[in-house]
Amino acid sequence: MMARLSASEWESFLRAYPDTHVLQSAAWGELKRSFGWTVERICVGVTGAQVLFRQLPGGLTLAYIPKGPVGPAWDSLWPEVEKVCREKHAILLKVEPDGWEEESIPEGALTGFRCDGISVQPRRTLVVSLQGAPDAWLERMKQKTRYNIRLAEKKGVTVRPSSDVETFYRMMLQTGKRDGFGVHSLEYYQKAYDLLYPQQAVELLMAEYEERPLAGLMVFTRGSRAWYFYGASTEEERNRMPTYLLQWKAMLWASARGCTSYDLWGVPDEDEAVLEADFERRKDGLWGVYRFKRGFGGVLKRAHATYEKPLLAPFFWLYRWWARKRSME
Structure with missing residues (x-):
């Protein structure tokens, strides 16, 4: 029988799955709720999913399960998820399973889904063993x-925990402009910190020289896993290499909390041979960070494909056309 769970009930359900991805945590759902998404947490027996709904024009929505479902019996979950999707007038259900490409998904778990969906989260990453x-x-x-x-x-850089999200945001703006990537709002980073810090699921670390902030990052943890989602640096004192010490201290912080892996979260979606052949000449997209991230001894991993199930076919194909066009811009 289906249950629609509150945030606290969902966290109780997740206690049986301590290494669930942070994107399936109740706090992450509340973060997305604060910025325009609707959240439903659906449970059938020992399997569940936190489903995010994004409003589209005309009263339609897009349904998205990031790094889920959680639990073994996905086939029993889909009919109940689809009921909620119909209530929300979802044109499609997009699913990004938590796991790596070389790991098998149980046969029949994604019957009726297309495996060529456009990814929301980066597929390729480097994972450092702690x-x-x-x-x-x-x-x-x-x-x-x-x-x-x-x-x-040696050059006097120090790293400390900080709650100064505003300073971090100003550095994010500099970094986004310099490296050509989008930046969330100050309110977004502040909300992420406020929601996850009380659970010790996030830390904001700042690298400083003579009490001046040079770089910062937000590292997230859940169970034995840690993720480096957001990082920024100024143009000052770059010869002191603050970002390197910052990553090292983040790894030590994660290890002290029981984490055994540290996900550097996002490199170009290419095989290792291509990455190693091209990283010195390419600076576009995620290539700009690959040169930095490759040095930390991580193993190159590729996440499962993004799966999509059409729920309102004409609107689904219109969405696919728009999303493909946008991804090529």
């Missing part, structure tokens, strides 16, 4: 990255 002693992590890093971490410490 198992063993920190010296072992350093050994797996590129020599220059190890050097830059130590150089930052």
